[in-house]
Amino acid sequence: MFINMDKESKITLTATNKQGWPNMANSTFNTFRQSEHSLCDVFLRGDDEMEPIPAQRHVLAANSLYFNAMFASGFVESKPDHREISIGGVDTEILSFIVEFLYVGSCRLPSGTMRRVMDLLAASNMLQVDELSRACTIYLEKCLDSDSALELWLSAESCRVSDLAETFKKFVQSYFRSISRSQRVLELDLQDMAALLGLEEVNLGNAANEDTLVELLLRWLTNNPKALDSNLLPVLSKICWSEASQECKDKFREKLAEISKDSSSESFQAEEVFDISKSSSLNQSFNRNFSCSVCAIEGLQNSRAGRRCPQTSSMEVADIDRRTGTVLRQWSGEFKGGYCFLQYHGNLYVSSNSYHRDNKHIDVLCLSVADVMNANLKVPKTRSWDVGSVWWDLFHKQEYAHAIDEERGIVYLCGCASHNFPALPKQVLKLDIENNDCTELTSLPAVRAHHTAIVVEGDLFVLGGEEDWSWSGTYNPVSTVLKYDWMNNEWKEVSPMLDPRTNGAYACVDGKIYASGGSTSVDHSRNVEVYDPSLDIWTKLSPMSVPRDNHRLVAVGKYLFAMGGESFTEEDGACSWIILNTVERYSITEGCWEAAWEMAKFRQEIMAFTV
Known part of the structure; x- marks a missing residue:
């Protein structure tokens, strides 16, 4: 055609x-x-x-x-x-x-x-x-x-x-999170809104729960107060009210009362809607499944024979059932040419010229994962930024350890995480993306390489890495954990990890930090531990099935996914290094690891995130 x-x-x-x-x-x-x-x-x-x-x-x-x-x-x-x-x-x-x-x-x-x-x-x-x-x-x-x-x-x-x-x-279900935030959703009529809320599977990322659907319905009613003159049961019955929190239901009642008062609706019967938990007609729950997409992009590859290949710009995605941790579907896409990537607010920001140091501007392309799936790089979301913008720092300091505070729209750059550069700056920057503002914070107390930065409920941590690195090839993995003291604008040490680790992987679930794998001064590690900031205590957990270095750890609901990385095998007494394509799943509730799926490509030093 x-x-x-x-x-x-x-x-x-x-x-x-x-x-x-x-x-x-x-x-x-x-x-x-x-x-x-x-x-x-x-x-x-x-x-x-x-x-x-x-x-x-x-x-x-x-x-x-x-x-x-x-x-x-x-x-x-x-x-x-x-x-x-x-x-x-x-x-x-x-x-x-x-x-x-x-x-x-x-x-x-x-x-x-x-x-x-x-x-x-x-x-x-x-x-x-x-x-x-x-x-x-x-x-x-x-x-x-x-x-x-x-x-x-x-x-x-x-x-x-x-x-x-x-x-x-199926496409709407997979990208429900971004679609539900669009202006078009607020313009739906009652019948179409009921169809949208009636989807039995939706992808809301890590914000997946029935409260999110109630909030969507409330936004729609706020934008369409005349809907109160109609029979609301078609939309109200599409919410699993038994799964919504009491706080959310109370907020819904209060806001609905305000909307009905402002709209002066004569036919709206508030008492028929407010007592949601007792009304059988509004409490018909159906089994809604929440999914979350886990994306893997970039990385060094190898063949099944173990030979290394160049960096890849390919992307692959697995849609995960948040309740069971099982894979619902998988797909992959390919970027042509070399790109640099940043994940932020559910979108993928791409630049093809970030390493051209002589450039005075940088072109940044904003893609949804749906755009990537369709190999649609020519979407009209490109902006050109000059050297004074925060985007310039983001893409020209790719070697820094990035920590993203999604709730506040802040990205932290915490010292150079790569020892491929002779000068390893200890500089720490706070980038306000929405307001295009850059603030320099107190530098790290010591030079580090291959460390990780992470934000937990507004607190900024720097974990592990190598100190006293030298070009002679010797390195010193550390277990040190630093926390930024916002009151005194300084870094303070908190309880160290149980194991020193460089190139480890970290994830945050329910205010706790999970650390996995990486390298010690002796070998690659498969050890896993968790940190509770409120108690300042690290606890040892079940180890992964194989050692993983330069891998990624991604959280979906009550599950952790360890993806790719470098490991080793022993055959006939000889040890050989390999790059992995396997993904294993850890159940936080049950405390055990099991195989999850295999990626289409073997990857280490990958970028992985949820959308």
Whole structure:
């Protein structure tokens, strides 16, 4: 199928077998029918008052099974004197596109009209114009991204295009977190909002719980106070109220009372809604599953034979069930060329020129994971930043240890984490992304390499790494943990880890820091421990199944996922280093590790995060 956008901003949908579609005779007949209706023996009328469309029966019958059956049967429409035929369920404009396609194998629609293409798909399915159906399907699938998914899904449901509706529904489920924050959600009518809240599986990242759905409903009601004049049960019954917290339900009641008072709704009966926990009609729970996408990107690779390969810019994603930790689905994508990446607020920020030190500006591309899945790097979200912006520091200090405070919109750069540079600065920067502000904090007390920085409930920690590193190749892994004292603007040591580790992996769950693997001064480690900042105590946990160095640890619900990294094997008394593609899962509740899945590529020094 060929899709073309011409200078008049038209979408051209063309048959996949264009060469074998219309012959010269059909093209000539099309010219005849468009000029004074020459040789036309039938007129097609749609579901409106527009002028009927002239056509020739033999052309329609030759290219549509629907019209073939109509004209070759004994139906009244097959009689020569029955010249005007009404096609129910299709408007005249859509019908004109179909007739044009039947004659010349292509049709042109105004651009930016995905809904009209969906209407055209539904009509071509009904009239059994398979090539046009295929062309519409390919076009709509190419349009699919996080901005269009909701509209496409609802349109496909409305037009009863079941196959596409299921495809688009899965996309909406996978990227529910970003879609639910869009302005388009607030513009939905009551029926569509009920459909959205009724999804049995949604991806809300690490914010996944029923309270998030209640907050979404509340935002929608705030934006649509007139909905209080309607029957709210269709949307209220789509919330699993038994899974929502009491605090959330109380907030819902209070806010709903304010909305009803401000809207002066006469038909709204507050008492029918407020007592949610006791109302059987509002407490029909269904089994909603919450998922979270775990993304892995970049990394050094090797083959199964253990040979190292260059850095990769490929990306792969696994959608995880937050309650069970199991993999629901996997997919992967590929970036062409060299890029630098930063994950922030559920998006992936990409720069292709961050290492060009002579540049005076930097181009930053903002991608949702949905954009990446569609290999859509040409999205209109690119900004060019000069040397005075925080983005310049973010991408030109890639070697620094990054710590992201998502809640406050702050990124911390805590000393250079790589010993590939002769001067290892101890500098610590606080970057306010939203306000484009950079503040220098007190430097680290000593030079470190291969350490990690992490934010836990607003507190900034620096863990492990190497001190007293020298270019002679000797290094000294440390167990030291530093915490920034905001009151006195200085770094203070807290309880050290039980094991010294460099290139370790860390994750935060429920205000606690989990540390895994890395290297000691002797060997790669598979040890795991957890730190409780409120008690200033480290506790040893079950070790991973294999040693992992330069891996990543990602938290999803009550599970930890150790991904990739470098390890070693012993065969015939000889030790060989290998790069891993395995992922293992730790259940915080049960305290044990088990195999989770295998990545498509072997990776170490990867970037991994949840969305």
